[in-house]
């Protein structure tokens with residue numbers, strides 16, 4: 030291990046990554062955060078359901094979090110990670126995954142290749158790179174994302190309570206979102222074309238349809254062709270048959286893609302979640318590679334800011350604990 034090997038590198042400077050970095054900095058670990066600077070909620074003006082910070086602009090939280098981590102010696106670099114490789118002695122002989130939560134073999138490291146600059150080495154890696162929201166390709170929709178086109182009733186349901194809400198489904202799991210929204214408004218129109226899965230079956234069974242209609246919801250099977258609006262504000266939805274529906278807010282989304290392609294060189298175990306396949310982690314946020322932890326949306330796409338912060342905090346503490354054990358093992362080895 031050389032002087033240029035970091036104790037910990039955190040990839041991603043959002044809520045999860047900053048929380049991990051703060052825990053590591055406060056543990057006196059030499060820590061570097063590499064961040065592409067595009068947190069998922071950057072489109073929203075305010076965060077909600079974040080205790081003590083309700084209504085705070087998302088970027089303000091990150092600025093404050095970075096300053097707090099820097100005060101504990103954490104360093105930051107604006108960079109995009111291209112690849113991560115196993116550079117040490119961990120894992121199976123063939124470099125495969127030893128299993129989620131497997132112990133760390135002393136003396137190993139992980140190498141990190143950036144879009145430019147030298148390769149970095151670290152004893153512990155925290156992956157906190159979030160997801161990309163794959164929005165439906167409907168004219169007028171993407172440019173209003175995070176403003177009047179929303180995805181999370183807990184984040185923004187209160188702000189549009191009692192208003193005319195449209196749910197533009199894009200996947201069978203959108204039924205969950207549609208059913209939830211009736212809690213915030215008695216004027217909900219669900220565009221159901223997206224509820225049809227790849228097998229051609231709709232998630233909307235006859236019993237659920239009856240119950241939703243009984244709750245006063247409108248169900249429209251015609252695909253949405255265009256979102257109408259003025260500036261950031263949605264004013265309506267036009268369906269493929271030319272009909273227009275006046276609405277004040279649209280909920281959609283639910284197709285989230287983990288930003289973890291740079292890990293393809295390491296055969297990490299994956300797991301099925303309601304939002305798709307993600308890297309598997311144990312309750313301490315450790316992956317099947319003993320030097321790699323992962324937290325936040327990249328492993329839990331439905332996690333809100335407080336959940337991402339909690340998971341990041343756990344990942345930082347767990348990585349430090351593994352390094353503490355390694356420090357003892359290395360010391361014992363040097364006197365044996």
Ligand SMILES: Cc1cc2nc3c(=O)[nH]c(=O)nc-3n(C[C@H](O)[C@H](O)[C@H](O)COP(=O)(O)OP(=O)(O)OC[C@H]3O[C@@H](n4cnc5c(N)ncnc54)[C@H](O)[C@@H]3O)c2cc1C
Pocket residue numbers: 040041042043044045046063064065066067068069070071072073075076077078079108109110111157158159160162174175180181184185288291324325326327332333334335337
């Ligand atoms: C429009 C919108 C509004 C939301 N509003 C709320 C709300 O009000 N309340 C709430 O609790 N939650 C809200 N959320 C959810 C919230 O955005 C997530 O919970 C949170 O961002 C997850 O944090 P994270 O750290 O896992 O990921 P992110 O915040 O997305 O951070 C990931 C970071 O990793 C970086 N990165 C990615 N790949 C690489 C790479 N290869 N190399 C280097 N860096 C990389 C990115 O640039 C980014 O900075 C909202 C989401 C959206 C889309």
